[in-house]
Each structure stands twice: as structure tokens, then as C-alpha cells.
Amino acid sequence: IIPDNKFQLIHRHLRPFDHTQIDETAPLPRVFQGIEEWSDHIQAVSMQLFRPGPHLAVDECIIRYTGNSDSITTIKGKPDPVGFKIWVIAQMGFYVKWLWHIKEDEYGDNDDALNSTQAVVVGLTKTLPKSTYHVFVDNLFSSTPLFRNLRKQGYEATGTARTNSGIHKELVRDKNDDGKAKRMYEFNAVKVNQMAWKDNKLVLFSFTVFTGADDERVIRQKKPSSKKSEAKPIRRFFWVTKLSK
Known part of the structure; x- marks a missing residue:
């Protein structure tokens, strides 16, 4: 988000659409006419990818x-x-x-x-x-x-x-x-x-x-208490072998 004054300064020199092509009588509101070309392009490229x-x-x-x-x-x-x-x-x-x-x-x-x-x-x-x-x-x-x-x-x-x-x-x-x-x-x-x-x-x-599988039921096992051994992380053993020179 930028201040309106800064946006207006940038907008004087950078316009993403041709304002002379805006049709005030068209059914598409002018705010959407200004970005319609970009919108169509983005959607077309997206469908290619x-x-x-x-x-x-x-x-x-x-x-x-x-x-x-x-x-x-x-x-x-x-x-x-x-x-x-x-x-x-x-x-x-x-x-x-x-x-x-x-x-x-x-x-x-x-x-x-x-x-x-x-x-x-x-x-x-x-x-x-x-x-x-x-x-x-x-x-x-x-x-x-x-x-x-x-x-x-x-x-x-x-x-x-x-x-x-x-x-x-x-x-x-x-x-x-x-x-x-x-x-x-x-x-x-x-x-x-x-x-x-x-x-x-x-x-x-x-x-x-x-x-047709409306009577099927998925039976899920209850999660064990965090204090039980089943819920604790598995112990992993690591060792280092000394390399001979």
C-alpha cells in the first residue's frame, strides 16, 4: 500500500492500459476495461502452464x-x-x-x-x-x-x-x-x-x-496418550566409526 499522492505521480508516467480506448457506453465498467487485457492474458498463459x-x-x-x-x-x-x-x-x-x-x-x-x-x-x-x-x-x-x-x-x-x-x-x-x-x-x-x-x-x-459406498465406515485408531510409550518418538542409535589414516 502506497500513499495516494505517490501513486498519482507514478500513474502520470506509467499506465498499464490505453486510456483512449475506454468506452463509456460499454456494458463492462471502465474500471474493469482498464485491466481486461491483462486479465485475459494472465488467464490464457495460466491455462498453458x-x-x-x-x-x-x-x-x-x-x-x-x-x-x-x-x-x-x-x-x-x-x-x-x-x-x-x-x-x-x-x-x-x-x-x-x-x-x-x-x-x-x-x-x-x-x-x-x-x-x-x-x-x-x-x-x-x-x-x-x-x-x-x-x-x-x-x-x-x-x-x-x-x-x-x-x-x-x-x-x-x-x-x-x-x-x-x-x-x-x-x-x-x-x-x-x-x-x-x-x-x-x-x-x-x-x-x-x-x-x-x-x-x-x-x-x-x-x-x-x-x-454406492454410503455404508462404508473408516475405523480410526484412537491416538494414544502422550505419556504412553507408543506415543513417544522411536529411539535412534547413531555411532561414528573411527577412520584409519
């Missing part, structure tokens, strides 16, 4: 900015709540592709009655190389229509769900009456599985991936 694997995550991010701009977004609860919001699809902390958050942007076709936020997931997956992906999202995006859309494209999807995401009414009832959840539910969500998982609170999930 990094080919994403099957497991990807979609989320929202904030680029901190406290200046004056109509494109600024405030998200309470974030470490940096004020700035430019971007939608990213990432893997192991590497941003594979991203889209600028533009108010009232549809982010591509909207054939399954998706809202603008859910359509972001579809828009990001369409920028990836053709392959089979398993997309993980949080409850900001999850909905039954979205998961059907991804399934239709050949993509797997998993994510936590809100009570208004189109999830089954029995799950919603148990979510509202936390602590008295049933173990099994009898319903068919039409190619989108739904479940409830009891953590500290009841957590709702939607997913399109099912291995």
Missing part, C-alpha cells in the same frame, strides 16, 4: 479497494469487506478462471431459471477445457436447478444448501427443528441427491455424485 484436474471449487473473492467507483461491493464478514468482487473457479489455491462481478449481468444463457449468482457457476465451467469435472460450491450457489444444469453438461456437483434452495421440505423441517433429524428420507429429487448431516448444527447438502 496449468491444466486443471477433476476437482474444482467456485467461490466469490474480494480485491480490496476503498476508492471511488460504482463497481465497489461491500460484503460484511469478509477480512477485507470493501472492494471489487470477482467470481473464481480454483484448484488447490490456484485461480484457474475468473469473472468480474457486474451488477445485473446474466453471465451467459439462463435456460434453467437460475438466478444471476447461480449462473456464475455455469459461466465459469464453460471457460474450462472440455473434460469431466467435479465442482464444489457453498450454499451461496447451491440449488436444484443449478445442479441439474451442471449434470446436463456432464459435470458432477456437490455443495451445502440453504433451506430456500429447492431442497426437500422434510430436510427443511428438520433443519428448522435441529436436533431431531431423521436418519433416512424417502423421496426422489430427480437426479439431484439431497441429504442432511449432523455436525454442530444440521447441515444440508445437495450432490449429483453417488458411489
Whole structure:
């Protein structure tokens, strides 16, 4: 972070974009027009160096900015709540592709009655190389229509769900009456599985991936007490052989 006066002095002599090409009537805000060329270049080179694997995550991010701009977004609860919001699809902390958050942007076709936020997931997956992906999202995006859309494209999807995401009414009832959840539910969500998982609170999930191994259990041995011999480091013996001259 540098003082504004120093930044303005540098900005007079160094400009990363051609300000004469800014189109005030374009749907893309001018603040994003200035970095769009760099953004496209970075994403193109990244795809040459990094080919994403099957497991990807979609989320929202904030680029901190406290200046004056109509494109600024405030998200309470974030470490940096004020700035430019971007939608990213990432893997192991590497941003594979991203889209600028533009108010009232549809982010591509909207054939399954998706809202603008859910359509972001579809828009990001369409920028990836053709392959089979398993997309993980949080409850900001999850909905039954979205998961059907991804399934239709050949993509797997998993994510936590809100009570208004189109999830089954029995799950919603148990979510509202936390602590008295049933173990099994009898319903068919039409190619989108739904479940409830009891953590500290009841957590709702939607997913399109099912291995059939739902009854498998991983038995983990309890970690021994630090005072027991099993928990102590193994003794290692070292010796030095005297070398003859």
C-alpha cells in the first residue's frame, strides 16, 4: 500500500492500459476495461502452464479497494469487506478462471431459471477445457436447478444448501427443528441427491455424485496418550566409526 499522492505521480508516467480506448457506453465498467487485457492474458498463459484436474471449487473473492467507483461491493464478514468482487473457479489455491462481478449481468444463457449468482457457476465451467469435472460450491450457489444444469453438461456437483434452495421440505423441517433429524428420507429429487448431516448444527447438502459406498465406515485408531510409550518418538542409535589414516 502506497500513499495516494505517490501513486498519482507514478500513474502520470506509467499506465498499464490505453486510456483512449475506454468506452463509456460499454456494458463492462471502465474500471474493469482498464485491466481486461491483462486479465485475459494472465488467464490464457495460466491455462498453458496449468491444466486443471477433476476437482474444482467456485467461490466469490474480494480485491480490496476503498476508492471511488460504482463497481465497489461491500460484503460484511469478509477480512477485507470493501472492494471489487470477482467470481473464481480454483484448484488447490490456484485461480484457474475468473469473472468480474457486474451488477445485473446474466453471465451467459439462463435456460434453467437460475438466478444471476447461480449462473456464475455455469459461466465459469464453460471457460474450462472440455473434460469431466467435479465442482464444489457453498450454499451461496447451491440449488436444484443449478445442479441439474451442471449434470446436463456432464459435470458432477456437490455443495451445502440453504433451506430456500429447492431442497426437500422434510430436510427443511428438520433443519428448522435441529436436533431431531431423521436418519433416512424417502423421496426422489430427480437426479439431484439431497441429504442432511449432523455436525454442530444440521447441515444440508445437495450432490449429483453417488458411489454406492454410503455404508462404508473408516475405523480410526484412537491416538494414544502422550505419556504412553507408543506415543513417544522411536529411539535412534547413531555411532561414528573411527577412520584409519
